[in-house]
Every structure is written in C-alpha cells, then in structure tokens.
Amino acid sequence: xxxxxxxxxxxxxxxxxxxxxxxxxxxxxxxxxxxxxxxxxxxxxxxxxxxxxxxxxxxxxxxxxxxxxxxxxxxxxxxxxxxxxxxxxxxxxxxxxxxxxxxxxxxxxxxxxxxxxxxxxxxxxxxxxxxxxxxxxxxxxxxxxxxxxxxxxxxxxxxxxxxxxxxxxxxxxxxxxxxxxxxxxxxxxxxxxxxxxxxxxxxxxxxxxxxxxxxxxxxxxxxxxxxxxxxxxxxxxxxxxxxxxxxxxxxxxxxxxxxxxxxxxxxxxxxxxxxxxxxxxxxxxxxxxxxxxxxxxxxxxxxxxxxxxxxxxxxxxxxxxxxxxxxxxxxxxxxxxxxxxxxxxxxxxxxxxxxxxxxxxxxxxxxxxxxxxxxxxxxxxxxxxxxxxxxxxxxxxxxxxxxxxxxxxxxxxxxxxxxxxxxxxxxxxxxxxxxxxxxxxxxxxxxxxxxxxxxxxxxxxxxxxxxxxxxxxxxxxxxxxxxxxxxxxxxxxxxxxxxxxxxxxxxxxxxxxxxxxxxxxxxxxxxxxxxxxxxxxxxxxxxxxxxxxxxxxxxxxxxxxxxxxxxxxxxxxxxxxxxxxxxxxxxxxxxxxxxxxxxxxxxxxxxxxxxxxxx
Numbered sequence: 001x002x003x004x005x006x007x008x009x010x011x012x013x014x015x016x017x018x019x020x021x022x023x024x025x026x027x028x029x030x031x032x033x034x035x036x037x038x039x040x041x042x043x044x045x046x047x048x049x050x051x052x053x054x055x056x057x058x059x060x061x062x063x064x065x066x067x068x069x070x071x072x073x074x075x076x077x078x079x080x081x082x083x084x085x086x087x088x089x090x091x092x093x094x095x096x097x098x099x100x101x102x103x104x105x106x107x108x109x110x111x112x113x114x115x116x117x118x119x120x121x122x123x124x125x126x127x128x129x130x131x132x133x134x135x136x137x138x139x140x141x142x143x144x145x146x147x148x149x150x151x152x153x154x155x156x157x158x159x160x161x162x163x164x165x166x167x168x169x170x171x172x173x174x175x176x177x178x179x180x181x182x183x184x185x186x187x188x189x190x191x192x193x194x195x196x197x198x199x200x201x202x203x204x205x206x207x208x209x210x211x212x213x214x215x216x217x218x219x220x221x222x223x224x225x226x227x228x229x230x231x232x233x234x235x236x237x238x239x240x241x242x243x244x245x246x247x248x249x250x251x252x253x254x255x256x257x258x259x260x261x262x263x264x265x266x267x268x269x270x271x272x273x274x275x276x277x278x279x280x281x282x283x284x285x286x287x288x289x290x291x292x293x294x295x296x297x298x299x300x301x302x303x304x305x306x307x308x309x310x311x312x313x314x315x316x317x318x319x320x321x322x323x324x325x326x327x328x329x330x331x332x333x334x335x336x337x338x339x340x341x342x343x344x345x346x347x348x349x350x351x352x353x354x355x356x357x358x359x360x361x362x363x364x365x366x367x368x369x370x371x372x373x374x375x376x377x378x379x380x381x382x383x384x385x386x387x388x389x390x391x392x393x394x395x396x397x398x399x400x401x402x403x404x405x406x407x408x409x410x411x412x413x414x415x416x417x418x419x420x421x422x423x424x425x426x427x428x429x430x431x432x433x434x435x436x437x438x439x440x441x442x443x444x445x446x447x448x449x450x451x452x453x454x455x456x457x458x459x460x461x462x463x464x465x466x467x468x469x470x471x472x473x474x475x476x477x478x479x480x481x482x483x484x485x486x487x488x489x490x491x492x493x494x495x496x497x498x499x500x501x502x503x504x505x506x507x508x509x510x511x512x513x514x515x516x517x518x519x520x521x522x523x524x525x526x527x528x529x530x531x532x533x534x535x536x537x538x539x540x541x542x543x544x545x546x547x548x549x550x551x552x553x554x555x556x557x558x559x560x561x562x563x564x565x566x567x568x569x570x571x572x573x574x575x576x577x578x579x580x581x582x583x584x585x586x587x588x589x590x591x592x593x594x595x596x597x598x599x600x601x602x603x604x605x606x607x608x609x610x611x612x613x614x615x
Contacts, residue, residue, distance in 0.1 A: 206220060206569075206570055206573075207567070208569070209567065209568075209569025209570075210567045210569060211567065211568065211569075213565060214547065214565050214566070214567040214568070215549070215564045215565060215566055215567065215589075215613040215614060215615055216567075216613065216614060216615065217567065217570055217611065217612070217613060218258075218259070218260070218588070218612040218613060218614050219259055219260030219611070219612050220260070220573065220608060220610070220611045220612075221255070221260055221608065221609050221610040221611070222605065222606060222607060222608055222609060223596050223604060223605060223606075223607040223608075223609050224605065225248060225249055225251065225596075226604075227248075227249055227596060227597065227598075227604060228249070230597060231595060231596055231597020231598070232248050232249040232271075232595070232596055232597070233248070233594070233595050234246055234247070234248050234581070234592060234593055234594055234595060234596060234609070235247040235248065235252075235272060235275035235287070236275070236581075236592070237581060237583055237590065237592045237610070238278065238279050238285060238307055239257065239307075239583065239585070240254075240279065240283030240306075240307035240308045241283065241308055242256060242257050242258065243255065243256065243257065243263055243264075243307060243308060244256075244257050244583070244590060244610075245307045246592060246609075246610070247272045247275060247287060248272065248596060249271060249272065250267065250268045250269075250270065250271060250272065251265055251266060251267050251268055251272075252265075252266045252268065252272070252287070252305060252310070253265045253266070254307065254310050255610070257588070257590075257612075260610070260612060263310070264309065264310030265310070266305060266310050266311075266312055268289050268303070269289065269293075270289055270290040270291065270292060270293050270297060270301075271289070271290045271293075271297075272287055272288070272289060273288045273289060273290050273299035273329075273330075274287065274288030274299050274329075274330050274331060274332050275287045275288065275332060276332040276333050276334045276339065276373060276473075277333070277373070277473065277475050277476035278334060278373065278374065279307055279334065280334055280336075280337065280352050283306060283307040283308045284304060284305070284306055284307070284313070284352050284353070285304070285305050285307055285334070285352075286302050286303065286304045286305075286332060286334070286339040286350070286352055287302070287303050287305065287332070288300075288301070288302060288303075288330055288332060288341075289301045289302075289303050291317060298320075298327035298328050299327060299328060299329055299330050300317050300318050300320070300327045300330075301315065301316070301317050301318075302315065302316055302317070302318060302339075302341070302350065302355075303315045304352060304355060313355075314354060314355035315355075316350075316355055318330070318341055318348055321346050321360070321361055327343065329343060330342065330343045331343070331370050331371070331473040331474075332473075333371040333372055333373035333377070333473070333474070333475065334352060334373045335371075335373040335374060335375075335376065335377035335400045336377075336400045336401075337351055337352050337353050337400075338350070338351065338352065338358060338377065338400040338401065339351075339352050340371040340373070340377065340379075342368060342369050342370040342371050342379075343369065344369055345367055345369065345382075346361050346367065346369075347360070347361060347367070347368045347369065347371075347379075348360050348361075349400070349403055358400075358401060358402070358403065359402060359403030360403075362403065365383050365384040366381045366382065366383040366384075366392075366394055367381055367382060367383075368380065368381045368396070368398075369381065369382055370417075370473065370474045371398075371474060372420035372423055372473075372474035372475035373423075373475065374423045374424070374475070375423055375424045376397055376423045376424055376426075377397065377398045377399075377400040378395065378396070378397055378398075378420050378423050378426065378474065379395070379396045379397075379398050379405075380393060380394075380395060380417035380420075380474055381393065381394040381395075381396060381408075382394075382416075385413075390413055390414050391413075391414065391416055392410070392413050393410075393411060393415065393416050393417045393430075394408050394409065394410045394411075394417075395408075395409045395411070395417050395428055395441070395445075396408045396409070396445075397426075397445060406445075407444055407445030408445065409441055409445045409446070409447070411430055411439075414432050415430045415431070415432045415437070416430060416431055416432065417429075417430055417474070418430055418431045418436075419461070419463050419474055419475070419477055420474040420475050421438070421461065421477055421480040421482065421487070421489075422480070422481070422482035422487070423475070425440060425441075425448075425482055425483075425484060425485075425487075425509055426440065426441040426442075427439070427440050427441075427451075427480075427482050427487050427509070428440075428441065429461070437450065437451075438450070438451040438487075439451070440487065440509045440512070448509060448510065449508075449509055449510060449511055449512035450512045451487060451507050451512045452507075452512045452513055452514070453505065453507075453514060454505075454514055457491050457505060457514075458491060458492045459479075459489050459490070459491055459492060459505075460479065460492045461477050461478070461479040461480050461489065462477060462478040462479045462527060463476065463477040463478075464476075464579050464594060478527055478528070478529055478539075478582070479527040479528060480528055481528035481529065481530050481531050481536050481537070482509070482531070483531050483534070483555060484509075485508065485509050485510065486506050486507065486508065486509060486515065486555060487506070487507045487509055488504055488505070488506050488507075488528045488536050488553075489504070489505055489507070489528070490502055490503070490504050490505075490525075490526060490527045490528060491503050491504075491505060493525045498523075499522070499523035500523070500525060500543070501519070501520050501522070501523060501524060501525055502520050502525045502526065503517050503518060503519045503520060504517065504518045504520075504526060504528060504536065504538070504553060505517050506518075506555075506557060515557075516556070516557035517557070518553055518557045518558060518559070518560065519560075520540070520560060521540060521551075521560055521562075523543065523546070524540050524541065524543060524546065525540075525541045525543075526538045526539065526540050526541070526551065526560060527539055527541070528553075529582055529584065532552065533552075534555060535552040535553060535554055535555065536552060536553040536554075536555065537550065537551075537552055537584065538550070538551045538552065538553060538560065539551075539582045539584075540560070540562070541575075542566065542571045542574040542575040543571065543575070544571070545568055545571055546568055546571055547565060547566035547567045547568045547569075547570060547571045547574060548566045548571070548574050548575075548591075549562055549563070549564050549565040549566045549589070550562075550563045550564040550582075550584050550589045551563055563587075564584075564587065564588075564589050564613060564614070564615070566589070566613050567613075570611075573608060573611060574591060574611065576608065577591050577592065577593045577594075577608070577611070578593050578594060578595050578596075579593070579594030579595055580592065580593065580594065581593075581594055587614060587615055588612060588613065588614040589612070589613045589614070590610060590611070590612045590613075591610065591611050591612075591613075592609065592610045592611075593607075593608070593609050593610070596609055
C-alpha cells in the first residue's frame with residue numbers, strides 16, 4: 001500500500017527535503033510571444049515557473065462554484081493545479097526550485113516512490129482580440145471567454161502536435177486560398193496595411209521570391225468559418241494517411257496533404273471543447289463537444305471520428321458523478337485503444353473502437369484528474385488532505401484496459417504534477433507556489449534523477465494546450481524531447497546581444513546534469529519537437545526577413561543541420577501564425593495557427609490558418 005500522504009515520508013532515499021544542486025534549470029523571466037505558459041521542467045533545481053502568455057481562461061459553468069471539491073483537496077485554487085495567472089503577459093509560474101532572483105534554491109519535491117498497487121509581443125492575426133461591433137462575423141452566438149488585460153487568468157491557448165505528413169509535391173503555383181477552394185483566390189484585394197497582415201496580394205505567387213536551396217510553399221489556407229466574436233481555438237492538426245485534419249468551433253475538417261484542398265467536413269451540433277494531442281495509430285480520435293449551445297453547456301459529449309474518412313462513429317455523454325463533478329472543462333488523452341476523460345475529482349475511460357466504458361472513478365482518497373497518452377498511459381492524481389493549501393499529488397502508470405495502477409510515485413507534500421514532457425522515458429514537471437522542478441522516473445516508477453541546469457540558464461517549454469480552469473492536459477508540450485538516456489530542452493530566447501537567439505541543452509537522465517549545449521543558428525531561435533531517426537528534430541522559428549524551417553541536432557550535440565529551409569520571401573506570413581503548431585514528416589512541414597480570431601468580418605476571412613512547405 002502507498003504511504004498515507006498525511007504522514008511524513010520515510011527516512012532515507014529522496015523522502016526528506018533536500019537542497020537542490022546549484023545552478024538548476026530556471027524558467028525564463030519573460031518568454032517571447034508565441035511561447036505558451038507552463039511550469040519549468042520537473043526534477044530540475046528550484047526555479048520559477050515559465051511565464052504565462054496572454055490568452056483566455058474559460059469561466060466555470062453558471063451555478064458551479066470554483067471552490068474545493070469535497071474530499072479531494074482540489075481545486076485548491078481555480079484549476080486542478082491551483083494555478084493562477086500572474087499579472088503581465090508572461091507571468092511566471094511556480095517552479096520546484098526557486099533561487100535568489102529567478103532561481104532561489106529550496107527543497108525539491110523528491111519523495112519515496114509509493115508501493116505498487118496503485119515572440120516578442122506583436123499583433124498576430126490569430127491572437128485573441130476583444131470583440132467589437134460586428135467583429136468576428138455575423139453569427140457571434142456567445143463570448144464564452146474572459147477578455148482584457150484585467151482578466152485574472154490570462155493564459156496562452158494552443159497545443160503542440162507532431163504527426164506525419166505524406167503526399168506528392170504539387171508543381172502548380174501555390175496561392176492563398178479559402179479552405180476548400182480548388183483554385184487560386186479570385187479576390188484581387190490587397191492587404192491595406194492595418195498592421196495585421198503580411199502586405200502581400202491575395203493571389204500572388206508565393207514561390208516567386210524563392211531562392212536556391214529554399215523549400216517551396218506547397219499551399220496556404222485561409223479561414224472560411226464564421227467564428228464567435230472572440231474567435232476559436234484550433235485542435236490538431238492530426239494526420240491520417242494523405243489527410244491532415246483540424247477542428248475548430250463547430251466543425252472538424254480534413255484537407256489533402258498534397259495540395260491543401262478540402263476533402264471532407266464533419267459539422268458538430270455545438271462547440272468543440274476538447275481533443276487529445278494524438279489519435280490512435282489507425283487514425284481514430286475522440287473529441288469533446290459541448291452538450292448544448294448556451295453558456296450553461298458542459299463539455300460532456302464524446303464523439304468518435306475516423307480521420308481517414310471524416311465519418312462520425314459512436315457518440316455518448318459522460319455521466320456526471322455528483323454535484324462536484326466539474327464537466328465544464330475536461331481533458332482527453334489516447335493510449336492504445338483507450339481514451340481517458342480527466343477533470344477535477346473524477347475520470348473515465350472508454351474504448352476508442354466501440355465506445356465501451358473501460359473504467360471510471362477508482363475507490364480511495366486519491367483520484368486521477370488528468371492523463372498523458374501515447375506509448376504509456378500516465379495519470380496525475382490528487383489525494384484528499386486536511387489542508388487545501390498543502391496538496392498531495394501522485395503520478396501513476398495505469399493499465400489502459402483496466403485502469404489499475406502499475407506503480408505509483410508520490411512526490412513530497414505540496415508539489416503538484418504539472419506536465420508530462422515524455423511518457424517513455426518518463427519525464428515529469430512539478431510545481432509548488434513559484435518553484436518548478438523536472439523529474440525523470442524509471443520504468444518501475446522510482447526516481448531516476450532530478451534535472452539540474454547550469455547557473456544562468458532559463459527555460460520555457462511550450463505547453464500551450466487549451467487552458468481550462470477545471471481540466472488540464474498533461475501532454476502536448478514542445479521545446480522538449482527525450483531519448484532513452486537524454487532529455488533535451490531549449491532555453492528561453494536571449495535578446496541581450498545583437499539578435500534574439502537561444503540554445504538546446506541536453507541533460508543526462510541518469511544523473512540529471514547537463515551534458516552539452518548547442519547554439520541555434522545565428523540570430524535565430526529553435527525548439528525541439530521530438531526525436532527522429534536518433535536525432536533531435538527542431539523547428540527553427542521564422543524571424544524578420546528570415547524563413548523558419550526544420551532542422552536536426554545529433555544526440556551528441558554540435559551544429560544544427562537544416563533539413564528544410566522555408567523561404568525568406570514568405571517569412572512575413574510564417575511569422576503571423578499565432579501559437580503555431582508544427583507538423584513534419586516525409587520531407588514536408590506544415591504550420592497551423594493555434595487560435596483564429598479577428599477584429600472584423602473582413603479580417604476574419606483573410607486570416608491565414610495553415611501553410612505547407614516541401615522540396
């Protein structure tokens with residue numbers, strides 16, 4: 001049995017508070033625009049959590065008090081992590097190791113594992129904007145979001161997703177076109193220079209200025225959806241075969257990977273409100289849809305979709321388990337043929353293939369509230385305590401069919417599970433007040449190491465998955481990657497020199513210490529996406545008159561090697577994608593906006609939403 005969270009951890013091991021090593025990784029003082037807020041990596045020496053960026057927080061459903069759910073110690077503050085945004089566009093989040101200044105060293109979250117049984121600020125066209133008269137289209141049915149700098153919980157919305165793109169090159173000249181149009185845009189209108197566009201003609205040849213060695217623009221999509229006044233989050237993109245799919249507002253749409261043409265559209269009866277970061281290996285996904293179109297609707301309906309065909313499969317409502325079962329916000333994760341539904345104090349799991357419920361809320365004082373999927377099913381659980389300001393969390397690996405824990409790791413009291421940067425190997429982020437820590441765990445759930453950075457290094461992993469007050473996704477972060485023995489993380493951009501740049505730091509998962517550092521190309525910033533062919537796959541961000549691109553870094557460090565250099569001539573378009581989501585495979589890259597909104601109807605329909613590059 002696991003040790004009761006109310007009792008002190010056993011002597012020895014990692015149970016007692018320890019002073020973290022000097023120079024542990026630290027969070028950035030102010031992440032550049034486009035980098036979603038998140039807590040510093042788990043296991044690292046005390047640091048202040050990475051700053052949050054502007055975004056939107058969803059209010060609780062009418063009649064639901066954001067107070068504590070009886071018996072479970074959460075939400076202690078709005079949200080399962082008791083997290084609240086701080087003033088400023090980049091409010092720092094807590095980190096497990098706070099040192100004087102940005103990184104004051106304090107005891108870390110280590111505890112004995114439980115026994116088995118259980119951009120610089122710029123106006124992005126897709127960035128959230130206050131709704132004005134007529135803004136955002138005619139069918140502005142609900143605001144649904146808290147807007148303005150005075151809002152108490154402004155956080156970035158978006159999700160990093162990595163999927164494979166396939167299909168042949170299209171030799172015709174790519175132009176900006178509305179989603180679904182077969183040919184070039186017929187509109188001769190030109191960007192009138194209101195500061196929101198890229199200054200290009202609507203029907204110009206996007207490859208006209210391409211230089212030798214640069215990739216081609218394969219296609220560019222514009223928004224064709226009449227959105228609510230405050231815009232909408234974008235879910236996905238996911239790739240199944242030769243189709244790339246994204247969901248937004250009240251529809252899920254599949255496009256041809258080869259030319260960007262619309263292949264199918266699945267209309268939804270209400271707002272899309274949740275989605276996992278990845279589908280099953282055969283292209284099935286389960287999304288969350290609100291159970292009504294009023295402000296009182298909950299994110300309580302599940303809809304299975306075949307991404308290959310756009311056909312809707314089973315649909316069912318998640319039954320509310322008591323008055324404190326907060327259904328206004330949920331998080332979804334897929335592992336194998338299982339989709340989990342997490343939210344405050346409750347959880348459920350269903351079989352993706354047929355919708356059969358596999359398991360629900362377990363017995364006991366510790367309840368899962370969020371999950372990370374993929375090769376393994378990882379759960380974050382919160383235990384009932386007598387002090388809501390001193391929570392007890394657990395991290396578990398679950399059997400995806402039965403829901404039974406294969407092992408349970410219990411960090412020191414007060415530390416909360418924040419994110420899962422990798423499920424295999426398992427690397428977890430924790431936070432406590434303004435401290436942030438990153439831990440690596442072994443296959444059996446025991447502590448492997450705590451990540452320790454060098455003095456002066458700060459980090460800001462991009463975990464911009466849709467923020468919910470009562471539900472939170474654990475996975476979907478970019479800016480991090482891991483292989484069997486190494487954890488890779490990009491530092492916060494440094495603007496102290498002549499140009500903004502950063503580096504990638506590699507940490508030994510067995511010792512937690514840094515192994516090497518690799519600088520981004522001159523005047524550029526990079527962020528790890530995932531591992532590919534034994535190398536670290538990177539996205540090189542677009543800059544002023546510099547196209548972005550896809551690059552790799554050897555597991556031994558060295559120089560960043562470009563795989564696909566996006567054209568400098570379209571850097572103005574590439575840099576306008578808000579909270580961009582990067583997809584790369586088979587020599588092609590695709591960039592999608594993480595949110596779409598605009599100040600008026602005209603701007604809304606000119607907003608660029610996806611762009612593809614290839615050789």
